[in-house]
Amino acid sequence: MVTRGVRGATTVESNTVEAILEATKELLAAMIKSNDIDQDDVASAFFTTTPDLNAEFPAVAARDMGWSDVALLCGHEMNKPGSLPMCLRILLHVNTEKAKRDIRHIYLRGARVLRPDIESQLS
Numbered sequence: 001m002v003t004r005g006v007r008g009a010t011t012v013e014s015n016t017v018e019a020i021l022e023a024t025k026e027l028l029a030a031m032i033k034s035n036d037i038d039q040d041d042v043a044s045a046f047f048t049t050t051p052d053l054n055a056e057f058p059a060v061a062a063r064d065m066g067w068s069d070v071a072l073l074c075g076h077e078m079n080k081p082g083s084l085p086m087c088l089r090i091l092l093h094v095n096t097e098k099a100k101r102d103i104r105h106i107y108l109r110g111a112r113v114l115r116p117d118i119e120s121q122l123s
Contacts, residue, residue: 001041001095001096001097002095002096002097003043003093003094003095003096004093004094004096004098004100004103005091005092005093005094005103006031006035006037006091006092006094006103006104006105007089007090007091007092007105007106008027008028008030008031008089008090008092008105008106008107008108009027009087009088009089009090009106009107009108009111009114009115010023010026010027010087010088010107010108010109010110010111011023011084011085011086011087011088011108011109011110011111012049012053012086012087012088013086014086015052015053015054015055015086016055016056017055017056019055020049020053020055020056020058020061020088021056021058021060021061021064023088023109024047024058024060024061024062024088024090025061025064025065026108027088027090027106027108028061028062028065028090029065030106030108031090031092031106034104034106035094035096035098035103035104037092037094037096039066039067039070041094041095041096042067042070042092042093042094042095043070043071043093043094043095044070044071044072044073044092044093045059045062045067045070045071045072045073045090045091045092045093046072046073046074046075046090046091046093047059047062047072047073047074047075047088047089047090048074048075048076048077048088048089048090049074049076049077049087049088049089050076050077050079050083050084050085050086050087050088051076051077051079052085052086053086053087053088054076057074058074058088058090059072059073059074077089084110084111084113084114086110087110087111087114088111089111105118
């Protein structure tokens with residue numbers, strides 16, 4: 001097995017606890033389903049939000065989904081002028097037998113504009 005990165009991003013409707021948790025759970029579920037990930041194979045997860053999303057830590061959603069033994073970390077993205085607002089990103093480090101070309105990176109909602117080159121892989 002090797003450790004591969006699985007990326008995902010989505011936009012959040014509002015800076016509220018509920019909206020952040022809902023968007024995070026939706027994105028995590030899509031990443032897990034699209035890559036057939038077993039929680040035991042997740043080494044760690046890094047969550048970032050744009051600075052306009054600060055009502056809740058996205059990692060709380062993962063804990064709510066039972067990820068009690070996965071290393072989780074939250075942070076903010078760079079505040080680059082003109083970048084996509086209200087955006088939540090996830091990087092999973094997953095132990096897998098899959099080749100890099102077989103990893104499906106997931107971009108939902110307004111975050112689809114971030115990776116138009118892989119639009120065919122969207123769930």
